[in-house]
């Protein structure tokens with residue numbers, strides 16, 4: 001039996017099992033006041049159980065079956081339950097919703113450590129009551145109700161109206177989605193008077209033994225280990241013939257390289273494959289299937305896939321139906337940096353009752369999809385290169401994490417996604433954090449690529465060859481393989497049609513063994529998966545079936561100096577002794593930074609904690625990684641900061657220095673990868689181009705002191721603007737200074753921008769403004785700006801050798817062959833007299849130490865600069881703020897914060913640029929926009945801008 005057939009047989013057994021529980025339990029008791037009537041009255045309609053009451057099984061004496069009867073918890077005793085007015089929440093998430101805890105308190109200082117974890121070592125009960133209005137139309141086929149789960153952590157028993165529907169052997173794993181036919185158990189059609197009861201007994205979670213959603217060493221574990229109904233449980237109505245699953249596969253020929261990205265593709269064919277089942281026990285039924293494909297976003301495709309000829313299904317029988325529709329000139333879906341995001345929709349209908357005129361709708365389902373192609377190749381040096389729509393695609397992204405309590409907020413996620421794009425990044429990686437289905441709708445709409453996959457360091461990677469787990473390794477049982485199979489099938493089915501998917505990583509630090517690989521790949525293939533499947537995010541090994549994954553994971557995860565990324569020979573074929581340096585595909589790495597700004601720190605640190613930050617630089621901190629982790633303190637970062645920027649004199653001084661260090665560190669990493677991207681030129685001299693980088697991480701699951709490009713409260717600071725500077729996100733063309741080779745590289749991340757460019761490099765001494773070097777060059781014919789590649793435009797920057805203490809380097813890029821007009825790009829560095837000396841031989845899995853630090857301490861002696869700020873324009877919600885440096889001294893690291901009338905931070909916010917350094921007498925225009933109004937979020941309104949800088953007096957500008 002193939003894996004696919006086995007899964008089908010198992011699914012059939014589930015349905016049959018549920019139907020077999022056919023005791024006469026139709027309950028027509030009166031619904032308690034306030035019982036929700038689910039809007040489920042048409043074939044294909046589906047609704048989530050909208051709210052839950054939760055309680056520990058230690059506090060409830062009734063058996064769960066009895067409890068699941070409507071009215072089993074009379075209003076008089078309902079006070080002993082916690083009421084969570086949401087359709088999905090982990091136990092902790094429910095308790096937060098119910099007001100038992102609140103997160104401003106929990107996240108403050110070390111308060112979360114005080115929660116009694118023992119209370120979560122027993123099962124918790126979820127209970128709800130709901131009414132079903134009954135079938136709205138008189139259908140000739142019978143009406144069925146399906147209860148669908150989308151994963152319950154760690155596993156669950158489910159009861160409906162006094163009967164057990166599922167047990168924990170089947171309903172297992174955070175991603176184990178199953179469908180149970182509860183038709184014989186539920187009451188419907190009695191209007192508001194008919195109640196149904198449901199109880200879920202969710203079992204406690206141990207990350208080493210259960211398929212859950214863990215955080216490894218990233219942050220403290222949630223006290224409940226994420227146990228509970230974290231995703232919706234839904235009721236679905238269908239006729240006798242139901243669509244169990246379906247996939248939408250879009251094939252087409254993308255426009256040739258060089259064509260405008262608005263050009264349509266050709267030969268569009270949409271294939272819809274469905275698994276269809278006859279739920280009736282009583283007899284055979286014949287059905288027809290047809291599908292409509294319609295274009296969203298103005299893309300005009302309205303075609304109907306031809307109806308499959310009537311098929312007859314015996315009682316309980318399953319069949320596969322395939323329909324195709326031709327779409328002429330499909331509008332092509334692009335990642336944001338390359339074009340638009342046109343989306344299409346495929347709606348599938350199955351009808352019973354003979355010829356189509358007499359047919360009665362039995363079930364319907366739809367999926368949104370796009371025309372985009374993703375592929376990958378792995379080079380002989382074991383580096384993966386992705387392509388999107390036939391164009392080589394350099395992945396630049398970050399590791400995304402959900403909230404520590406897995407709370408989903410669509411507007412909040414969209415703000416994260418917009419920040420990611422605003423930084424000029426194009427991808428998020430989800431390491432075992434597949435979130436809610438809504439995530440993929442946002443990424444499709446915004447053009448942000450997603451790299452999902454399974455997580456490391458726990459049950460998901462409990463292989464005999466995984467030496468990073470406690471021994472004895474809890475290797476998988478047959479039941480575990482079944483859970484993995486259900487999980488992969490569910491996630492693949494949910495994600496499959498989304499054009500924002502870039503691939504699926506079936507392993508992270510380790511690769512799945514052959515049996516698991518077979519299960520995963522069969523599940524993905526059955527789901528119509530169209531993107532690459534990668535064995536692992538690391539080079540530890542791979543299964544034969546998938547081959548090498550082409551991603552590297554050698555660190556760093558903690559601070560390294562800017563020259564780290566460039567310190568290798570780009571001509572050398574093998575540079576694996578250079579770890580995370582800018583070649584190949586780094587699947588999770590970075591210099592560790594991401595210190596929140598003071599406005600955010602005050603929300604979660606006590607005065608004593610704030611003191612620790614700069615007075616006890618080696619101390620273990622609760623808001624870092626867990627105490628067992630190598631990242632529990634900030635000592636690597638702080639040692640470098642003390643040496644390079646000078647011992648901090650105050651908290652403010654420390655925080656300013658951390659922002660400078662973070663900016664310098666993230667910019668260097670992203671710039672080095674961008675500068676070593678050169679797949680498009682056959683003449684590339686790079687033996688191992690940099691094909692991708694996932695920064696570790698994008699965001700934090702809670703208010704953390706490191707590893708994020710923006711903090712939990714969404715205040716973008718140094719790490720954020722370092723990345724934004726590195727991508728030249730304004731024009732997709734950017735000048736990069738290579739710290740090691742002392743050269744300037746022009747990066748062009750567009751698909752279609754070409755032409756001559758003029759490059760200016762100006763180097764001045766930071767303390768006295770003396771010009772150390774000044775050169776202006778126009779690109780030669782051979783070195784014009786070329787789409788989707790990078791090349792060196794200045795072999796050396798004059799004056800670098802004469803830096804005495806600290807110098808400022810300004811790189812400016814102009815369109816055409818003279819330095820005129822508004823620059824396309826501008827980038828300023830603060831540079832020391834020498835580079836940090838790396839001790840490569842002493843590298844660990846998380847860091848390469850520095851044996852001699854460079855000094856930037858002269859920055860503490862900068863003369864004061866006088867900077868004015870003026871609001872010059874307001875267009876829509878976007879304001880322009882012009883900064884003018886009125887002094888002969890440079891103005892270093894000038895930041896602007898949007899605040900409300902009370903001086904509180906206004907977030908989410910995007911600035912065109914921030915933490916800018918102005919040369920003497922330079923003027924810079926920046927724009928600022930609040931995101932909350934666009935996203936429908938509640939937030940303070942900006943009324944002023946606070947300005948500060950390294951050598952600039954703090955000031956406030958009213959808007």
Ligand SMILES: *[C@@H]1O[C@H](CO)[C@@H](O)[C@H](O)[C@H]1NC(C)=O
Nearest residue numbers: 047048050087232436437438
């Ligand atoms: C989950 O349920 C909520 C509440 O009914 C609903 O708003 C949301 O769209 C549902 N999401 C999914 C993916 O079912």
Ligand SMILES: *[C@@H]1O[C@H](CO)[C@@H](O)[C@H](O)[C@H]1NC(C)=O
Nearest residue numbers: 120121204205206207208225
């Ligand atoms: C959470 O999982 C860890 C193992 O990763 C385990 O040691 C701990 O006991 C679990 N906590 C609860 C509340 O079950």
Ligand SMILES: *[C@@H]1O[C@H](CO)[C@@H](O)[C@H](O)[C@H]1NC(C)=O
Nearest residue numbers: 260261337338339340751752
């Ligand atoms: C270049 O591509 C962008 C999309 O990335 C598009 O908006 C623009 O119109 C294109 N320009 C030309 C000249 O094709």
Ligand SMILES: *[C@@H]1O[C@H](CO)[C@@H](O)[C@H](O)[C@H]1NC(C)=O
Nearest residue numbers: 762763764771774775776919
């Ligand atoms: C560099 O030279 C250009 C062209 O002569 C000049 O406009 C610019 O002001 C100079 N830059 C500095 C920092 O002196």
